[in-house]
Structures are given as structure tokens and as C-alpha cells.
Amino acid sequence: MKNNPEKKGADKMEYELVMGLEVHVELSTETKLFCACSTAFGAEPNENVCPACCGMPGMPPVLNKRAVELGVTAALLTGCEISRTLTFDKKNYFYPDLPTGYQNTQFFNPVGRGGSLEVETASGKKTIRIKQIHIEEDAGKLVHERGKTLVDCNRAGVPLIEIVSEADFSSAEEVTAYLERLRALLSFANVSDCRMQEGSMRCDVNLSVRPYGETVLGTRTEIKNMNSLKAIARAIEYEYGRHTDALADKTEVLVQETRRWDDARGVTYAMREKEDATDYRYFSNPEVLPVALDDAWFEQIRASVPETSEQKKIRFLAIGLPEYDAAILARTKSLADIFDAAHAHISEPKEISNRIIMDLIGMSKEAAVALDEIKIDGKKMARLIGLTASGKINRAAEKLALYAAMAEDADPDEFIAARGLAMVGGGEQLERLADEVLAENEKSVSEIIGGNQKAMGFLIGKLMKKTEGKADPKAAAKIIEEKISRIKARQ
Amino acid sequence: MDALKFCTDKLIMVKGMPVCPGVAITEGFVSPYTAAAVCLMTEAGHEYAGQTLDPCGSVLSGECGAALCCDVRGIIRNEADKKGLVYLQPSYGTVSRRGLVAQMASADQTGVAAKDAQTAFGVLKIISTRDDGDGCMAPLAEAESQSEINIFEAEIPFEKFLPAVFEILYCAETAGNVSRFDGLKFGSRANNTAGLNDLYARSRGELLCEEWQLASAAGALVLSKDFFDRFYRKAMCVRRLFFDAVDEMFAANKNAVLRLPAAYKNAHTVTALAGVPSLFLPGGIRLAAPRYKDEWLLKASKKF
Numbered sequence: 001m002k003n004n005p006e007k008k009g010a011d012k013m014e015y016e017l018v019m020g021l022e023v024h025v026e027l028s029t030e031t032k033l034f035c036a037c038s039t040a041f042g043a044e045p046n047e048n049v050c051p052a053c054c055g056m057p058g059m060p061p062v063l064n065k066r067a068v069e070l071g072v073t074a075a076l077l078t079g080c081e082i083s084r085t086l087t088f089d090k091k092n093y094f095y096p097d098l099p100t101g102y103q104n105t106q107f108f109n110p111v112g113r114g115g116s117l118e119v120e121t122a123s124g125k126k127t128i129r130i131k132q133i134h135i136e137e138d139a140g141k142l143v144h145e146r147g148k149t150l151v152d153c154n155r156a157g158v159p160l161i162e163i164v165s166e167a168d169f170s171s172a173e174e175v176t177a178y179l180e181r182l183r184a185l186l187s188f189a190n191v192s193d194c195r196m197q198e199g200s201m202r203c204d205v206n207l208s209v210r211p212y213g214e215t216v217l218g219t220r221t222e223i224k225n226m227n228s229l230k231a232i233a234r235a236i237e238y239e240y241g242r243h244t245d246a247l248a249d250k251t252e253v254l255v256q257e258t259r260r261w262d263d264a265r266g267v268t269y270a271m272r273e274k275e276d277a278t279d280y281r282y283f284s285n286p287e288v289l290p291v292a293l294d295d296a297w298f299e300q301i302r303a304s305v306p307e308t309s310e311q312k313k314i315r316f317l318a319i320g321l322p323e324y325d326a327a328i329l330a331r332t333k334s335l336a337d338i339f340d341a342a343h344a345h346i347s348e349p350k351e352i353s354n355r356i357i358m359d360l361i362g363m364s365k366e367a368a369v370a371l372d373e374i375k376i377d378g379k380k381m382a383r384l385i386g387l388t389a390s391g392k393i394n395r396a397a398e399k400l401a402l403y404a405a406m407a408e409d410a411d412p413d414e415f416i417a418a419r420g421l422a423m424v425g426g427g428e429q430l431e432r433l434a435d436e437v438l439a440e441n442e443k444s445v446s447e448i449i450g451g452n453q454k455a456m457g458f459l460i461g462k463l464m465k466k467t468e469g470k471a472d473p474k475a476a477a478k479i480i481e482e483k484i485s486r487i488k489a490r491q
Numbered sequence: 492m493d494a495l496k497f498c499t500d501k502l503i504m505v506k507g508m509p510v511c512p513g514v515a516i517t518e519g520f521v522s523p524y525t526a527a528a529v530c531l532m533t534e535a536g537h538e539y540a541g542q543t544l545d546p547c548g549s550v551l552s553g554e555c556g557a558a559l560c561c562d563v564r565g566i567i568r569n570e571a572d573k574k575g576l577v578y579l580q581p582s583y584g585t586v587s588r589r590g591l592v593a594q595m596a597s598a599d600q601t602g603v604a605a606k607d608a609q610t611a612f613g614v615l616k617i618i619s620t621r622d623d624g625d626g627c628m629a630p631l632a633e634a635e636s637q638s639e640i641n642i643f644e645a646e647i648p649f650e651k652f653l654p655a656v657f658e659i660l661y662c663a664e665t666a667g668n669v670s671r672f673d674g675l676k677f678g679s680r681a682n683n684t685a686g687l688n689d690l691y692a693r694s695r696g697e698l699l700c701e702e703w704q705l706a707s708a709a710g711a712l713v714l715s716k717d718f719f720d721r722f723y724r725k726a727m728c729v730r731r732l733f734f735d736a737v738d739e740m741f742a743a744n745k746n747a748v749l750r751l752p753a754a755y756k757n758a759h760t761v762t763a764l765a766g767v768p769s770l771f772l773p774g775g776i777r778l779a780a781p782r783y784k785d786e787w788l789l790k791a792s793k794k795f
Contacts, residue, residue, distance in 0.1 A: 051523060055671045057592040058504045058526065060625040090667050092714070094691050101670030281714035283663055283723060286597030289627055 015244045018217060019175060019207045019236070020167035023182060024160050025192040026138065026200035027070045032157035033137045034061035034104065034288075039159075041198050045143070045152040053157035055099025061287050063088075067159035068111075068291060070191045071135040072301050074161050075112025077185050077308065078130050083111050084298070086135075088288040092281045096151055097140040105136035107282040111161075117185075119177040128178055129166040136160050155199075161191075167206065167217070172233040179203060179229060188333050189306045196227050203232055209243035218243065219254040223268055226261045235261040239268055312336050316349070325353040334374050335360075341378020342385070351385050355402065363403050380405040383412045391472045397421035423470045433466045434479045438487075449488050456480065492613035495556030496540045497532055498549050502561040503601065504590040505529055508542055510677070511592055516698035520678035526590025527625070528559055528601045528618040535617045547571050550604050557614045558604040563595045563661065565759025568771050571604045575773040579603045579611040580759075582783045583766030584629030586615075587622035593668040594706075595661045596627075598763035608770065608792040615785065632783050640790040641747035642778070647761060648736035652729050657760040659713050659726040666710025669703045730764050737765040741781040748784075748791045751777040 032039055035052035052059035068086055075082050087109045090102040112133035119126055140156035142149050163182065169175050183194040183201060194201040203226060208218040223239055226232040239259070246252045259268040293301075307315070309330050316326035316339070329335050335356055342352045364374040381402065388398045393416055400421065404410035416422055437459055438445055444455035456477075463476045501511050504522040511517040533539050543549050546558030547570045560567045562580065571578040579602055586601040593599055601618060605611040621628055647653070674680035674694020681693035699707065713722035740749070751758050753775030761779055762769045769779040770788040776795055780787040 054676075056523070056677065057510065057668070057671060058522075058524070058588070058590040060588050060593070060596075060627060062624060062626045092667055092670060094670065094673055096675055096687070099671065099676065101673060102667050279716050281666075281711060281719075283667070283714050283719075284727075286664060287593070287627060 014211055015209045015240075015247060016212050016214075017170050017207070017209055017236075017240050018167050019169035019205055021163075021165045021169065021175065021178065022204040022206070023163040023165075023179070024138075024202040024204075025074070025163065025182075025186060025194060027067050027135075027159040027161060028190055028192050029064055029066045029070065029159055031064055031066075033064050033067050033135070033159035034157060035059070037157065041200070043154055045150070045154065047154060049153045049156070053099070054153050055101070055156075061104070061285075063288055063291065064159060065291075067135060068293075069301050069304075070159075071111045071133065071161050072293065072298070073189055073305050074163070074186060074191050075115065075133045076302060076305055077189055077191070078112065078115035078117055078133065078163070080112030080115035080130060080133055082293070082298070083109050083113070084293045085109065086111060086291040086293060088135075088285045089282050090285045091136075093278060095139070096149065097142050097156070099140065099151075099153060099156055102285075103137060103139065104285055104288070105282075106134035108284065110134035117178060117181055119174055119181055121171070121173040121177050123171075123173075126168075126174060128168045128174070131164045131166050133161050133163050136162060167208075172236040175203075175205065175236060176229050176233055179232070184309050184331075188309055196229070199227070202227075205232065205236060205239075207236065207239050207243070209240060209247060211247075218247070220256055221254070221268075222258045224258060224260055224271075226263070231261060231263050234263075234266060235268060238266065242268070319343075319349050321349050321353055325350070325357060328357055329353060332371055334372050338374070338376055338378060338381065342381040343378070345379050345382035346385055348385070348389075351389070352381070355381060355385060359399055359402055360406065363406055367403075367407050369406075374406065376402075376406040377409060380409075380412050387412065387416070391423060391475065392416075393421055393423055394470075394472065396469070397423075421470065423467075423472055423475075430463075430467070430471060430475065430479055434463055434476075434483055437462045437466060437480070438483055445484060445487065448484055449491070492610065492616075494536050494538065495610070496538045496554070497557045497559060497614070498540045498543045498546055498555045499526070499529060500546045500558065500560040500562075500567065501542060501544060502592045502594070503529060503542075503559055504592065505539070505542065512542060513544060514672075514698075514700045514703070515679060516672045516674065516694060516700075517678040518698075522590075524590060526559075526601075527587035527620075527622050529590065531618050531620055532559070532614070537617075547574050547576055547604055550574075550576055550606060556605065557610055559614070559618070560602050560604055561591055561594075561599055562602050563598050563600075563759070563763055565757075567602070567604065568759060572771050572773075572775065577605050577608050577611050577773070578771040579605070579608070579615060579785075579788070580762050580769045581615055581619065581785050582629060582768045584625075584627050585619045585768070585783070585785065587618075587620075587625040587628065589622060589624045594665040595763065596664055596668060597660065598766070608772065608789055611770075612786070612789045619785075629783055639746065640787045641744070642750050642791055642794065643744045643747045644750050644752075645740055645744070647751070647755075648740065649729060649733045650757075653733065653760040653764060654757050656726045656729045656733070657757075657763055658709075659722050660730065660764075662706045662709035663714050663723055664710070665703065665706035666708075666714070669699065669707060672699060672703070674698065734765050737761070737767060738781070741767075746787075748778045748780045748787050751779060753777070 032053055035050050037050050037053055038048045088104045089107040091105050092102045110132040115130035116127050138155045138158040138160050140151055140153040143152055186192045187194045205223045206220055208220040210218040223235050226235050246254050258271045260271055261268050313326045313330035329339050339352055364371055384398050384401050387393045401412045401415045404415050444459055447455045459480050460477050503526045504510055506522055506525040508522055510520045510522050540555050546560050549555045550558050551574045562568050568578045583600050588599055591599055603611040603614045673691050679698055681697050684690040684693050712718055758777050767779050767782050768785040771777055772795055778788050778791055
């Protein structure tokens with residue numbers, strides 16, 4: 001059914017959109033949930049497989065503890081209550097991408113329950129309740145080629161968490177804000193890289209529409225197959241339009257179904273319905289013994305949960321950074337890490353922040369390094385800030401050395417020595433050069449002594465030129481002034 | 492123990508040999524690996540004589556000194572009993588299940604058929620090496636110096652429920668484990684099928700052995716939404732109660748093994764549901780010991 005664009009405006013006034021999300025996130029473990037195969041993305045088909053994840057008999061599962069830890073981390077980050085005994089259940093169904101005939105999941109006892117996440121949109125802040133988070137294994141992938149279907153088991157057995165929200169969303173903006181928030185939270189904590197394009201973050205939207213004031217939910221459809229935030233927002237808009245048209249104009253009868261998003265055509269379409277309602281016949285997997293999350297292990301996981309973006313911002317504000325700086329640094333983990341590393345060596349937060357925001361961000365673009373991959377030794381950065389502050393180098397030299405430290409991990413002192421960037425300090429050299437300047441410009445000297453201070457700038461400029469710009473301008477000015485006043489006194 | 496020849500039953504996988512010989516749906520499926528227990532035996536210098544559908548016959552004829560079997564339903568045990576052989580079913584988790592075709596995974600365990608208890612325990616000593624490839628391995632047993640082991644007789648707790656509980660759990664777990672044999676991979680499929688569902692249904696309908704078909708059908712039933720609470724959940728609850736009651740029974744009889752009545756037909760349900768070791772000796776002698784006290788059975792066997 002086509003949406004009626006003329007009616008749309010009116011419909012939106014009358015109908016409330018209600019949505020809940022199921023977000024699947026691939027955990028950033030090295031190996032799969034129950035075998036030692038790699039989880040690396042982009043391998044040749046069936047490269048990362050073994051008899052266990054191919055579903056062969058006689059291969060008992062061995063639980064990946066890291067996956068458990070990451071699942072617990074995700075549950076902690078979203079304020080869930082943590083289950084202290086971890087169990088896994090079998091979800092039974094037949095499909096070619098499921099080699100064992102069952103998927104290991106946490107049906108009876110999810111790792112996390114009852115959490116929430118606060119999202120912010122143009123219309124304000126809102127709390128989205130999280131019903132549960134459970135750990136499960138991914139299925140393989142079917143590749144359709146020249147009339148044949150091929151099975152790639154690389155993804156089979158890769159650990160996932162599914163984050164199930166309550167039906168608390170009422171706009172596409174809220175959904176987008178929630179997903180961005182989840183992505184920031186989970187990628188910050190290294191739970192997952194959350195790359196939608198690579199499928200390491202996937203989102204199914206359960207959507208229904210009802211007249212405002214109605215308490216009973218409308219007919220629900222589940223939308224799948226969106227691989228970007230933009231696609232999710234478009235799919236929601238489309239489905240909302242389709243539902244409101246159906247309700248307002250009775251153009252079609254809505255049925256509870258699963259629909260796929262076609263990004264090219266900008267429409268959703270019903271997936272072919274299964275013949276019967278599926279009964280997954282869940283039961284606890286006796287091959288995976290319950291794992292007790294004892295206090296020691298739990299505390300170890302809790303202690304290793306990295307600071308969230310919000311927590312970082314609060315900390316940065318507390319050590320005296322302005323709001324603007326704190327927000328920029330906290331938003332990108334690499335920048336926050338650089339800040340912390342440098343701050344461990346030098347106690348001037350604003351100086352460090354200036355270098356990151358004014359120099360490094362621009363340098364990363366120049367060097368074609370993604371912002372979240374930018375690296376620099378904090379100690380080297382601190383050293384350079386210190387060198388500038390003490391007048392050993394000037395800002396121009398510092399920037400060159402900073403770039404070299406970022407791009408080639410160059411040592412600041414070696415770099416400055418090799419390039420001859422050190423400033424000509426107070427010392428004898430500057431004295432000697434100042435004497436030369438005064439001797440070469442007697443006319444200007446007598447003008448100054450005669451009361452015309454204008455020539456002062458000219459002499460300082462000459463001295464700077466003689467030092468090839470490596471003198472501290474203040475020191476240069478000071479030495480010229482001193483020398484002239486001495487000449488004056490002698491006269 | 493002197494070097495001996497040993498064979499395996501159909502559920503133990505050996506590289507280059509058919510998986511589950513005699514089952515149509517696995518026909519053509521050659522095992523890509525060898526079961527952990529078989530590897531341990533050959534590494535210890537014992538000669539592997541091959542797969543057999545009649546492990547007890549093979550031991551009785553003297554062809555093999557021992558047979559490694561997976562006997563969760565007690566069929567091989569009863570066969571050994573009839574032939575006057577010894578059958579040792581170790582504690583659950585003592586022998587790695589790597590390479591064992593899983594059926595009732597919560598009870599699957601490699602056992603040993605032999606002519607005497609000494610040989611059976613000699614084999615167990617070799618195959619009970621810990622294996623990180625099986626997440627259900629038992630904790631390492633502590634060394635102990637129990638010299639005197641007594642024998643007691645007692646009523647089996649929950650006895651009348653055990654066969655039903657066992658069947659429900661056996662079917663549920665086996666249904667899940669044999670669903671990998673779906674006609675799509677590992678062996679054979681039905682001919683001239685129309686579409687995926689037909690391929691699954693007809694392959695499993697035509698080629699799965701009767702035992703696995705029954706288990707699949709009954710397992711699907713006891714796990715279905717409508718019957719889960721009445722069958723599966725209830726069976727799990729009784730199993731838990733039974734498991735604890737067995738522990739209490741042994742705790743009340745210090746340093747002693749249980750002698751089951753000769754007429755007791757469901758000895759396999761006791762070992763399967765409580766995970767305790769048992770030893771069948773010729774003449775209808777059936778002994779069961781506390782979990783991980785397998786050695787007590789050998790000591791007790793010397794009294795007969």
C-alpha cells in the first residue's frame with residue numbers, strides 16, 4: 001500500500017507510535033562462544049570453523065568465559081540486575097544456517113534484567129527501560145548464488161548479546177538516540193565494536209500504532225534487515241505511515257507479522273510466513289554446566305568495566321576543564337585516553353586539552369588517521385608541552401614535534417635536536433647575536449636613546465631573524481632593552 | 492596392565508570410520524576425528540581393533556580384552572550380564588565425551604565391558620584423563636586410602652518414578668542432539684524431496700533409526716509449550732530430588748557401596764539420573780558407589 005502523503009500530517013496528530021527494540025550485539029571476543037574458532041570479520045567462507053561450530057556430533061561445548069564477562073559488563077553498563085548463576089538453554093529449530101539444530105541462548109535465566117538507559121532528543125530526556133540482556137550464539141549465513149544456497153559457518157557460534165527493551169519508544173529520533181547511546185556505551189567498554197555495516201550491531205524494531213488515549217496496543221509488526229541508523233529511521237517512518245493509513249483509511253488489514261526493510265525501494269515487505277507458529281522447545285543445555293559468578297569474579301568484572309563517556313566527562317569537568325573541552329574529549333575514547341596518558345605526566349589539563357583539540361584533531365585529518373584510531377605517547381606529549389612552557393621551544397616547533405610523535409612515535413628531544421628546533425635561549429649565544437644586531441644598527445640605537453621607542457620593534461625583529469626564529473620573542477625583547485639601557489647609562 | 496586389544500561401539504567416533512554405523516541417515520558420514528578415550532588407549536599402547544555392533548560378543552569371544560561403549564539405556568550392560576561379563580559405568584564426567592555421539596548428554600558416559608573388574612578398572616584409569624575439550628569433566632578426585640569398603644542394601648529412593656523420569660529426559664535430550672542429523676549434512680538424505688521442509692521431514696522420517704525417531708517425537712512432545720510443565724519440568728524436579736536423596740543415602744552408609752537387587756531392571760536409570768558409578772559383575776551382582784568413588788567398586792568387587 002502506498003502512503004497517502006496528504007493524509008500523513010493529519011494521521012500523525014491522531015496516532016501514537018509505540019515501539020520496542022531487540023538489539024543484537026556481537027561480543028568482541030577473540031574466539032566463539034563454545035569453541036576456539038576465530039571471530040574475525042571478513043574471512044573467506046568457512047575459514048573460521050571447526051567440527052564443534054559446524055554442528056558435528058561428539059564435540060562438547062566449552063564455554064568462553066570472556067563472553068560471559070562481556071555480557072555481564074553490558075548488563076552492568078545498562079543498570080541491569082545481574083544473574084549470579086549463568087545458564088544456557090537450547091532453542092530448537094531446523095534451518096540450514098543452524099548446523100546443530102539448536103541455538104544456545106539464555107532463555108530461562110538471562111544474565112541481566114530490569115535495566116534502563118536515558119536518551120536525549122530534541123523533545124527532552126527520556127528513560128528507556130531494558131527488559132533483559134541475554135547471551136547467545138549467532139547462526140551461520142546463507143549465500144544464494146546461481147540458484148543454489150550455500151552455507152557459511154564463520155558466524156555460527158559467534159557470541160552475541162540481545163538487549164531487549166520495553167515498548168518505550170515513541171519516535172524514530174528516540175530509537176536513533178538509544179542506538180547511538182548503546183553504541184557509545186558498548187564500544188567504549190570494548191564489549192563490541194558495534195558496526196552496523198558489518199552486522200556486529202543489528203536491530204529489530206517491534207512497532208505498533210494506536211489512537212492517542214487508547215490503552216490497548218495496536219497490531220504489532222516486527223521490522224528486520226536495517227543496516228544503518230538512517231535505514232532504521234526510514235523503516236520506522238514507512239511502517240508508521242503504513243499503519244496509520246491502514247487505520248485511518250482502512251486501506252489494508254494489519255496482521256501481526258515480520259517484515260523486511262528494502263533499503264533500495266524504501267519499503268517494508270512481509271517475510272514468507274512459517275507454516276506453523278514455531279514452538280522452540282526450549283530446555284536447559286545439560287552440556288553447559290551452570291557457571292557461578294562468585295563475588296570475587298563479579299567484583300573483578302565490575303572493577304574492569306571502563307569508565308563510560310558520561311563518567312569521563314564528569315571527571316574532566318572536576319579537574320577543571322571547560323564544558324566544551326570535556327565534552328569533546330569524553331566523546332571519543334582515543335582522545336580521552338590520550339588526555340589521561342598525558343595528564344599522568346603533566347598537571348595542566350587545559351594545556352593538554354588545547355593540544356588535543358587544536359592540534360591533534362587537525363593532524364589526524366592531515367595524516368588520514370581516523371579519530372578513534374589516533375595514538376600518541378602521553379609522556380611525549382607532556383614533554384613537549386613542558387618544553388614550550390619553559391621556553392625551550394616555541395609553539396611552531398612543538399607542533400612539528402607533536403606531529404612526528406603522533407605519526408612516527410618520534411622522541412621529542414631527539415626530534416628537536418635533529419631539526420635544530422631548540423630556541424636560542426638567554427645564554428651567551430643570544431647575547432652575542434644581540435650585540436651584533438646593535439652594532440649593525442647604530443642608527444636605530446641612537447634613535448631609541450634619543451627617545452623614539454618605535455625602532456625597538458625593528459631591532460627585536462632583526463634579532464629574531466638572526467636566531468632563525470628560534471628565540472623566545474620575550475627574551476629577545478628583554479635582552480635588547482637591557483643592552484640599550486646599559487649603553488644609555490654609559491653615555 | 493598388559494597391552495590388550497579393544498573395540499568400540501557405534502556411538503564412539505574414530506577417524507576414518509563411519510559415524511553410527513547401521514543408521515541410514517549417517518551413511519556416508521566418515522568421522523573426521525577420534526574420540527578422546529580411544530586416543531588415550533592407543534597412546535597407552537593398546538591396540539584398537541575397530542568398531543563393532545556387538546561389543547560384548549567381541550569380548551566374550553576373546554577377540555578383544557575390553558570394549559568401550561556408550562550405554563546410557565542399559566542395553567549393553569544387560570547384554571554383558573547375560574554373557575557373564577563385567578560392565579563398568581564410571582561416574583558422569585570421568586571420561587571425556589569428546590568423540591562420543593551425544594544422546595542424553597546429561598548422562599552420556601563411556602563405559603567398559605571386560606572379562607574381569609581388574610581389566611575394566613585398568614582401562615578406566617587410562618581413559619579418565621582430564622580433558623579441557625569437555626566442559627562437563629568431573630573435578631579431579633582426591634587420593635584416598637580407604638582400605639575397607641562395605642556393602643549395603645537399601646531401597647532406591649523415588650524408585651517407581653525413575654523409569655518415567657529417565658525416559659522423558661532421555662527423549663528430550665536425545666531429540667535435541669540428533670536434530671543435527673537432518674538430511675542436509677553429515678550423511679544421507681531422502682530422494683526427490685520438494686523444498687526444505689520436505690527434505691527435513693522425509694530424510695528424518697525415512698532415514699533416522701527407529702530409536703532416534705521415537706526419541707525425537709517424544710522429546711518434541713515433552714518439550715512443547717503445552718506439555719513442558721507436565722513432563723519435562725516435573726521430570727527435572729524429580730531428578731533433582733533423586734540426585735540429592737542418593738547423596739544422602741551414601742552419606743548415611745559410610746565407606747560403603749550399594750548392592751542393587753539382582754532382579755532390579757532399572758539400574759541404568761540410577762546411574763544415569765544420579766551420575767554415580769556402577770559395576771555389573773557376573774551372577775547378577777550390581778553395585779553402585781558414591782559419585783567419583785569409582786575405585787570403591789573395584790575394592791568391593793573382590794568380596795565376590
